[in-house]
Amino acid sequence: MSEPLRLSKRMAELGLCSRREADEYIAKGWVKVDGVVVDQLGSKVLPEQRITLDRQAHAAQANRVTVLINKPVGYVSGQAEDGYKPASVLVVPENHWIDDPSGIRFAPGHIKGLAPAGRLDIDSVGLLVLTQDGRVAKQLIGENSVVEKEYLVRVEGKLSDSDLRLLNFGLSLDGEKLKPARVHWQNEDQLRFILTEGKKRQIRRMCELVGLKVTGLKRVRIGNIMLGNIPTGQWRYLGPTERF
The missing domain is CATH 3.10.290.10 (RNA-binding S4 domain)
Known part of the structure; x- marks a missing residue:
């Protein structure tokens, strides 16, 4: 039964x-x-x-909205901490990207109940999702989420072919084996990471395990949604026909 x-x-x-x-x-x-x-x-x-x-x-x-922010350094994803402001304070009319293609007009009620659907460290930049919609949050950060997150990661140090293979699969954090990732060189000092999980400071810790130091980290995509041309510190709405 x-x-x-x-x-x-x-x-x-x-x-x-x-x-x-x-x-x-x-x-x-x-x-x-x-x-x-x-x-x-x-x-x-x-x-x-x-x-x-x-x-x-x-x-x-x-009527619930989802907001896409190009988060700058110095803002935390969620609640204010250690004197740093949450990224949600950026969601004000003056920071609304003038080229927002969604067609949605700002309303004060759009600020109420916005919560981050995933973390982005205080010293990382790029695409951060804030949403009023529980369905979106579940899709992006739910236990069974398989939505890809893509990052450009600037690093210092030497990386052997075997360690690059380890970044793709074979590392563990917090006593758990990491899910397979897709990691390759973007240029001579920058790696491209594509992950389907989001442990705390995961990419920085992965790089430390293979002797690399991260000097810059930018999230450029979540699922089908690209950061695109949103200026740093500005935001736009997720459009009615857009899906992660």
């Missing part, structure tokens, strides 16, 4: 929304199980039961 699961957890597993959003929708009576409204938090369902969202939940999701 199938074991019952919390409704909010099952909704997140199905990619309908995040668990936090699921609790919000349940409390508002926007969730049906096998056609019946379920509005009690903590309710459980069987895996085979059909879960649907009310049109009001779909409308709420449609």
Whole structure:
């Protein structure tokens, strides 16, 4: 027999929304199980039961925005720490990229609840995603995420062919073997890394293990979304038809 699961957890597993959003929708009576409204938090369902969202939940999701920032050095990805400001403070009208192709107009409500979908170290630059949409966060940083992240990494030191192979596969961090990566020379002092995971300071620590020192790190792509020409410190919206 199938074991019952919390409704909010099952909704997140199905990619309908995040668990936090699921609790919000349940409390508002926007969730049906096998056609019946379920509005009690903590309710459980069987895996085979059909879960649907009310049109009001779909409308709420449609109004949530995702922001792409070209993060400069000196900003942290999430909450302020050690006197450094979070990158979210950059999401103000004066920093909105004038060539934003999304067609979305800025509204004050777009700032509320923006959370980073992935880290970018304080001394790293490039593409950082902030989102109000739990579905986007789950896709990018969920336990089973396979979305690629691409980086240009400037390094100092010598790298043998065998150590380059190790960067591609064979290293471990925190007692766990790293997933296969794609690493190759971009030019004489810069490597291109493509990863599908994001351990804390992963690239810098990988480079240390093979005797390299990272002197610059820039994220240029997440999935299908490129950093492109967004100026440093500016941002744009993820467009309605764009997908990671």
